[in-house]
Amino acid sequence: MSQIYNRVALIGLGLIASSMFHAIKRAGLAGEVTGYARSAQTRDTAREIGLCDRVCDSAVEAVEGADLVVLCVPVGVMGAVAAEIAPALKPGATVSDVGSVKAQVIAAVAPHLPDGVHFVPAHPLAGTEHSGPRSGFAELFDNRWCLIVPPPGSDRSAVDRVEALWQGMGALTEEMDAEHHDLVLAVTSHAPHLIAYTMVGVADDLRRVTDTEVIKYSAAGFRDFTRIAASDPTMWRDVFLNNKEATLEILGRFTEELFALQRAIRTGDGDHLHAYFTRTRAIRRGIIEAGQDTDAPNFGRSNRG
Amino acid sequence: MSQIYNRVALIGLGLIASSMFHAIKRAGLAGEVTGYARSAQTRDTAREIGLCDRVCDSAVEAVEGADLVVLCVPVGVMGAVAAEIAPALKPGATVSDVGSVKAQVIAAVAPHLPDGVHFVPAHPLAGTEHSGPRSGFAELFDNRWCLIVPPPGSDRSAVDRVEALWQGMGALTEEMDAEHHDLVLAVTSHAPHLIAYTMVGVADDLRRVTDTEVIKYSAAGFRDFTRIAASDPTMWRDVFLNNKEATLEILGRFTEELFALQRAIRTGDGDHLHAYFTRTRAIRRGIIEAGQDTDAPNFGRSNRG
Numbered sequence: 164m165s166q167i168y169n170r171v172a173l174i175g176l177g178l179i180a181s182s183m184f185h186a187i188k189r190a191g192l193a194g195e196v197t198g199y200a201r202s203a204q205t206r207d208t209a210r211e212i213g214l215c216d217r218v219c220d221s222a223v224e225a226v227e228g229a230d231l232v233v234l235c236v237p238v239g240v241m242g243a244v245a246a247e248i249a250p251a252l253k254p255g256a257t258v259s260d261v262g263s264v265k266a267q268v269i270a271a272v273a274p275h276l277p278d279g280v281h282f283v284p285a286h287p288l289a290g291t292e293h294s295g296p297r298s299g300f301a302e303l304f305d306n307r308w309c310l311i312v313p314p315p316g317s318d319r320s321a322v323d324r325v326e327a328l329w330q331g332m333g334a335l336t337e338e339m340d341a342e343h344h345d346l347v348l349a350v351t352s353h354a355p356h357l358i359a360y361t362m363v364g365v366a367d368d369l370r371r372v373t374d375t376e377v378i379k380y381s382a383a384g385f386r387d388f389t390r391i392a393a394s395d396p397t398m399w400r401d402v403f404l405n406n407k408e409a410t411l412e413i414l415g416r417f418t419e420e421l422f423a424l425q426r427a428i429r430t431g432d433g434d435h436l437h438a439y440f441t442r443t444r445a446i447r448r449g450i451i452e453a454g455q456d457t458d459a460p461n462f463g464r465s466n467r468g
Numbered sequence: 469m470s471q472i473y474n475r476v477a478l479i480g481l482g483l484i485a486s487s488m489f490h491a492i493k494r495a496g497l498a499g500e501v502t503g504y505a506r507s508a509q510t511r512d513t514a515r516e517i518g519l520c521d522r523v524c525d526s527a528v529e530a531v532e533g534a535d536l537v538v539l540c541v542p543v544g545v546m547g548a549v550a551a552e553i554a555p556a557l558k559p560g561a562t563v564s565d566v567g568s569v570k571a572q573v574i575a576a577v578a579p580h581l582p583d584g585v586h587f588v589p590a591h592p593l594a595g596t597e598h599s600g601p602r603s604g605f606a607e608l609f610d611n612r613w614c615l616i617v618p619p620p621g622s623d624r625s626a627v628d629r630v631e632a633l634w635q636g637m638g639a640l641t642e643e644m645d646a647e648h649h650d651l652v653l654a655v656t657s658h659a660p661h662l663i664a665y666t667m668v669g670v671a672d673d674l675r676r677v678t679d680t681e682v683i684k685y686s687a688a689g690f691r692d693f694t695r696i697a698a699s700d701p702t703m704w705r706d707v708f709l710n711n712k713e714a715t716l717e718i719l720g721r722f723t724e725e726l727f728a729l730q731r732a733i734r735t736g737d738g739d740h741l742h743a744y745f746t747r748t749r750a751i752r753r754g755i756i757e758a759g760q761d762t763d764a765p766n767f768g769r770s771n772r773g
Contacts, residue, residue, distance in 0.1 A: 288685050
């Protein structure tokens with residue numbers, strides 16, 4: 164893989180940025196990668212573990228001379244960070260981001276960017292339940308989708324370069340508009356996360372079942388929810404607040420369906436339940452065939468030898 | 469490990485029974501293991517792959533002379549199977565089961581058993597999204613809990629032998645009463661499964677997001693739900709119909725909490741969301757410390773090299 168940018172600046176050094184650094188280095192996609200994190204502790208950690216070629220003490224310093232600046236901060240602070248770095252952006256540079264919400268991020272970031280700077284929002288659909296600068300690894304994006312969400316009228320060559328970067332980091336890319344992105348993500352990610360958080364909260368609340376019991380007996384199904392519900396709280400607070408309409412719409416549909424299944428349980432309608440559970444099995448099969456998950460039992464957890 | 473039973477009969481040859489066979493053989497816990505499945509195709513498969521020392525063409529034949537008979541059939545047919553085998557049970561034999569619901573199973577099975585036959589219900593908290601005679605493996609129960617739910621007045625030595633068998637198969641055991649078991653499982657398993665089924669059903673239903681998109685972009689969180697929602701439909705239909713009250717109670721609490729979080733999203737109450745999401749993280753930590761899941765990102769799925 165050949166170099167795509169001379170200098171890339173990563174603003175925010177959590178799971179995604181640290182994985183990007185490792186993936187960029189693996190394929191030699193950039194000459195220099197600078198980095199900045201608001202927390203001095205995170206910057207110290209980054210320096211200690213060799214995350215980024217150069218860790219800067221301000222966002223402005225990190226973006227100076229960069230051909231690509233990637234905002235890897237929670238969705239709720241994207242606008243403020245864009246305002247801060249805007250005066251220091253190199254003419255002709257591209258700004259991108261990795262936020263899980265796109266319409267609100269575009270609305271918050273775009274107005275701050277000077278003429279002649281391109282904005283190519285992106286969203287890699289990859290992550291783990293871990294966060295912070297130590298959690299990244301080069302393989303995170305391999306065979307995962309990265310959605311590219313260029314606003315109408317974007318410069319084609321700037322978009323192509325961002326896509327090439329993601330492909331170079333191992334990802335598959337696809338373009339879509341911001342509204343569709345936010346709806347798709349509400350279904351595949353935002354609603355499932357809120358539901359998982361809720362179920363884990365309910366279990367924790369219940370007086371007649373102890374925390375110890377919930378923890379000991381989690382292998383019965385609950386533990387898969389806890390993985391999702393262990394994701395970064397700040398990131399997820401911002402996702403829900405910034406993809407409010409689509410998330411609430413999907414949650415409304417979810418509640419409708421849940422009530423229908425609850426009624427089937429209450430009235431003893433076994434046929435309805437069986438038909439529903441049979442249909443959902445097919446989706447799992449599709450995901451495995453599409454290479455987006457493993458068919459190994461329990462995701463290949465270690466219980467099998 | 470020394471032999472605990474001369475002859476064990478497994479009625480129903482799905483994931484749990486086939487894993488029990490392999491785990492029993494691994495530790496030499498029984499002299500002979502017989503098996504029976506209602507479907508001729510399943511019996512043929514079992515014979516072909518060497519599942520059970522002897523596969524019988526009737527449940528009655530399988531239980532003849534057995535010291536332990538384990539009902540590994542869906543919860544909804546436990547009573548009918550008990551009625552069928554009751555006349556053929558050896559005096560002094562023990563009947564057990566592996567059902568995910570206990571109060572209804574005890575009510576359905578116990579009346580059929582003759583005097584002098586012990587009944588020691590059990591429930592191994594282990595499974596995968598796969599089912600059928602080929603899905604079993606010896607390690608399934610290693611370090612997983614098996615709950616033993618002896619009805620009041622059970623024979624102590626019969627209970628101890630069933631516990632010893634499960635420990636010999638690698639499981640940790642604990643005794644509790646049927647009502648508490650059913651509530652704990654409603655929280656840790658039954659409600660989470662229904663919720664996962666519902667979410668996968670919603671995604672499948674949605675007209676504006678295609679199935680292809682749901683499948684392609686599932687790594688964003690949704691795919692963890694699909695694993696749970698790929699579990700055996702007949703087994704789960706019976707679980708919900710037979711643990712109705714506890715499941716509906718937990719789902720009621722879940723809906724309450726979900727509505728509170730939806731309102732926080734709608735009103736923009738970020739503090740509430742952040743506090744909630746921080747609390748749920750601690751539960752995940754507890755599960756990992758208790759050895760009931762891996763700390764590897766994404767359950768150690770293969771994306772990391």
